[in-house]
Amino acid sequence: MATLTVTDKDRFLINQEGQDFSHEAKTFIKIRELALKNLKGLDFPSNKLEDWKYTNLKELGKLEFRPQSAANIHADKINEFKIKNLDAYFLVFVNGFFEPSFSDVIEDKESDFLVTNLNTAKKEFIKLVEPHLGTQTRAKDQFFVNVNSAFSQDGAFIYVKSKAKLDKPVQIIHLVDGDLVAAYPRNLIVVEKFAQAKVVLTYDTIETHSALCNSINEVVVEEGALVQLDKIQNENTNTYHISADFAHQAKDSTFTINTLPANGKVIRNNLNILLNGSNSTANLFGAICLNGNIHVDNQTFVDHAKPHCESNELYKTVVNDQATAIFNGKIYVNKIAQKTNAFQSNANILLSEEAKANAKPQLEIYADDVKCSHGCTIGQFDDEALFYLRARGIKESTAQKVLLDAFIGEVLDHISNEAVRAYANQLIAKNFKSQFAALKN
Amino acid sequence: MLKIKGLKAEIEGKEILKGLNLEVNPGEVHAIMGPNGSGKSTLASVLAGREEYEVTAGSVHFEGKDLLELAPEERAGEGVFLAFQYPVEIPGVSNINFIKTAVNEVREYRGLPNLETKEFMTLLKEKQQLVELSGKLANRSVNEGFSGGEKKRNEIFQMAMLDPKLGVLDETDSGLDIDALRIVSHGVNELKSKDNAFVVVTHYQRLLDYIVPDYVHVLLDGKIVKTGSKELALELEEKGYDWIIKELEEEKL
Numbered sequence: 284m285a286t287l288t289v290t291d292k293d294r295f296l297i298n299q300e301g302q303d304f305s306h307e308a309k310t311f312i313k314i315r316e317l318a319l320k321n322l323k324g325l326d327f328p329s330n331k332l333e334d335w336k337y338t339n340l341k342e343l344g345k346l347e348f349r350p351q352s353a354a355n356i357h358a359d360k361i362n363e364f365k366i367k368n369l370d371a372y373f374l375v376f377v378n379g380f381f382e383p384s385f386s387d388v389i390e391d392k393e394s395d396f397l398v399t400n401l402n403t404a405k406k407e408f409i410k411l412v413e414p415h416l417g418t419q420t421r422a423k424d425q426f427f428v429n430v431n432s433a434f435s436q437d438g439a440f441i442y443v444k445s446k447a448k449l450d451k452p453v454q455i456i457h458l459v460d461g462d463l464v465a466a467y468p469r470n471l472i473v474v475e476k477f478a479q480a481k482v483v484l485t486y487d488t489i490e491t492h493s494a495l496c497n498s499i500n501e502v503v504v505e506e507g508a509l510v511q512l513d514k515i516q517n518e519n520t521n522t523y524h525i526s527a528d529f530a531h532q533a534k535d536s537t538f539t540i541n542t543l544p545a546n547g548k549v550i551r552n553n554l555n556i557l558l559n560g561s562n563s564t565a566n567l568f569g570a571i572c573l574n575g576n577i578h579v580d581n582q583t584f585v586d587h588a589k590p591h592c593e594s595n596e597l598y599k600t601v602v603n604d605q606a607t608a609i610f611n612g613k614i615y616v617n618k619i620a621q622k623t624n625a626f627q628s629n630a631n632i633l634l635s636e637e638a639k640a641n642a643k644p645q646l647e648i649y650a651d652d653v654k655c656s657h658g659c660t661i662g663q664f665d666d667e668a669l670f671y672l673r674a675r676g677i678k679e680s681t682a683q684k685v686l687l688d689a690f691i692g693e694v695l696d697h698i699s700n701e702a703v704r705a706y707a708n709q710l711i712a713k714n715f716k717s718q719f720a721a722l723k724n
Numbered sequence: 725m726l727k728i729k730g731l732k733a734e735i736e737g738k739e740i741l742k743g744l745n746l747e748v749n750p751g752e753v754h755a756i757m758g759p760n761g762s763g764k765s766t767l768a769s770v771l772a773g774r775e776e777y778e779v780t781a782g783s784v785h786f787e788g789k790d791l792l793e794l795a796p797e798e799r800a801g802e803g804v805f806l807a808f809q810y811p812v813e814i815p816g817v818s819n820i821n822f823i824k825t826a827v828n829e830v831r832e833y834r835g836l837p838n839l840e841t842k843e844f845m846t847l848l849k850e851k852q853q854l855v856e857l858s859g860k861l862a863n864r865s866v867n868e869g870f871s872g873g874e875k876k877r878n879e880i881f882q883m884a885m886l887d888p889k890l891g892v893l894d895e896t897d898s899g900l901d902i903d904a905l906r907i908v909s910h911g912v913n914e915l916k917s918k919d920n921a922f923v924v925v926t927h928y929q930r931l932l933d934y935i936v937p938d939y940v941h942v943l944l945d946g947k948i949v950k951t952g953s954k955e956l957a958l959e960l961e962e963k964g965y966d967w968i969i970k971e972l973e974e975e976k977l
């Protein structure tokens with residue numbers, strides 16, 4: 284007699300059900316249905332999959348995460364998560380749901396840009412949303428991308444009309460509050476021809492003993508457009524964050540993403556960039572400063588589909604305590620993508636015996652006239668430099684900090700907004716405070 | 725000021741300093757000469773506190789304090805300065821921030837308040853001029869892409885900024901052309917006073933034309949085997965070290 288077993292995947296998916304999306308336009312329901320269909324054919328990610336070799340989700344699979352709206356939150360609490368001195372539009376989401384009363388919404392149809400939530404846009408601006416939503420996330424094999432596509436509650440919608448410039452950055456604040464929350468924020472950013480936008484994504488926690496934030500960012504960068512994304516992940520140590528960022532670039536466009544995973548339990552970032560027009564540039568920078576038991580897995584994929592494009596990738600990692608950093612950077616150069624310039628570099632510094640780093644570059648090049656380079660290093664701070672600083676009277680703790688700032692500074696310099704950069708620096712300093720304090724004694 | 729007695733030191737199990745004695749008093753300049761590999765830089769490193777070297781015997785006292793007990797930064801605070809034979813390049817750390825941090829940390833150690841920005845800038849300009857170091861180098865990363873001469877002048881510049889009691893110059897003259905040599909020597913001579921002292925490691929007597937030593941020591945196989953006046957330097961340059969080795973062997977017999 285066959286026994287009926289409920290797999291982790293079944294239980295996980297059953298727990299996500301019960302949200303009512305029937306009010307959505309058919310075109311959007313189709314996206315959800317397609318994702319559900321894809322999920323039928325997929326297993327819950329395990330270490331057996333090459334993609335998940337170094338990140339173990341066994342524990343996640345046993346936990347009964349469910350979508351939940353948050354209790355009422357006081358404005359003071361929300362304000363704590365706005366980046367200090369940042370002159371920006373703020374959009375606030377809690378557990379995936381929009382919080383309009385804390386947000387600066389721009390929905391004026393005459394405006395050069397829109398800053399609102401996706402659910403509103405799906406109704407009010409369906410013509411702007413429909414051509415883009417879900418077009419980059421059709422991959423059948425990505426479990427969590429499909430989970431988000433199927434169950435996403437809401438997210439930000441940012442639209443900049445051609446030749447316009449978003450006059451201030453937008454900070455999209457996503458917060459998790461409550462136990463066993465499953466949040467599926469999904470942002471869509473559409474920047475038309477020759478337009479410009481800067482968006483700061485911050486992921487934080489109000490309070491939780493255990494949570495899952497499974498996020499997606501879809502970015503459409505049209506011809507000649509300029510888009511910068513700063514993504515700062517600072518959730519608490521009980522939170523899993525699994526995210527995927529997609530950028531689709533047309534010719535002459537520039538897209539920059541700065542990724543800063545600072546806190547959490549397990550963080551997985553999948554970055555997918557498609558250079559789909561000639562003469563476009565993608566910049567991928569990562570500043571990864573880890574302490575405690577955090578496990579951070581950054582996977583990047585840059586697809587050079589057209590000639591004369593450039594990609595610059597620099598990920599720098601400093602790992603302390605028992606933390607782990609994984610980097611897997613893939614560059615794919617299509618056979619027609621001649622004159623491609625693709626650079627990738629991943630440098631890791633281990634500050635403790637138990638800290639771990641794992642780096643894997645993957646180049647697949649089918650064009651013959653290209654310039655590609657990659658390099659990975661894993662090491663410690665340069666002893667010679669440390670001694671030189673100390674020989675000049677600089678305390679060991681200060682000297683370490685000086686070297687850390689110099690190392691990570693090369694990445695942080697790419698964050699163009701001063702307030703965001705200051706915030707990033709502050710998070711990093713906080714992570715290594717105990718390290719430097721311990722050295723002082 | 726500095727008293728080294730029977731100092732033995734090893735690295736990776738290999739004994740380099742084999743019972744070295746040296747005494748330096750305020751106002752003095754000591755030159756140390758010796759063949760390659762004899763242990764000159766090892767001595768300088770041990771004085772500055774490089775942790776790779778293990779001191780197995782002997783003592784080093786600086787103004788009555790046990791120097792070997794102190795961390796490198798504490799030694800700098802006490803007033804020991806080492807001009808490196810090979811200054812280290814530190815990408816991403818600007819020269820000016822580096823020296824500002826160093827000056828203020830050393831001041832803190834000495835119980836002095838931080839310098840106001842204006843005071844610091846005045847001091848900086850003055851000392852840059854002393855060694856004719858271009859102001860442009862201030863904003864570059866420490867020693868990164870500096871020419872050999874610029875690196876050495878940067879060492880003397882740092883020494884001037886930190887105002888040590890004992891300056892140990894490890895082959896600061898190597899690789900310098902005549903002009904640079906004059907500039908560096910001029911810097912050292914300007915800093916010289918009755919209260920401080922210098923230990924100058926060199927292979928060439930020409931430096932000693934500019935920085936005139938009170939004593940010249942010969943370091944051979946981890947020991948100071950001969951001490952003389954500045955004329956000894958001339959003799960060494962002319963005749964090399966073989967005659968000293970011979971002399972020593974004859975003494976033994």
Ligand SMILES: Nc1ncnc2c1ncn2[C@@H]1O[C@H](COP(=O)(O)OP(=O)(O)OP(=O)(O)O)[C@@H](O)[C@H]1O
Pocket residue numbers: 735736738740758759760761762763764765766767809
């Ligand atoms: N890290 C090390 N490991 C092993 N041996 C070392 C190390 N550093 C130095 N030594 C050895 O110690 C000895 C003394 O070196 P040191 O640098 O003190 O010589 P030196 O007198 O300064 O020579 P030079 O005139 O060439 O600068 C040499 O034989 C050298 O090879």
Ligand SMILES: [Mg+2]
Pocket residue numbers: 764765766809894895
């Ligand atoms: Mg030497």
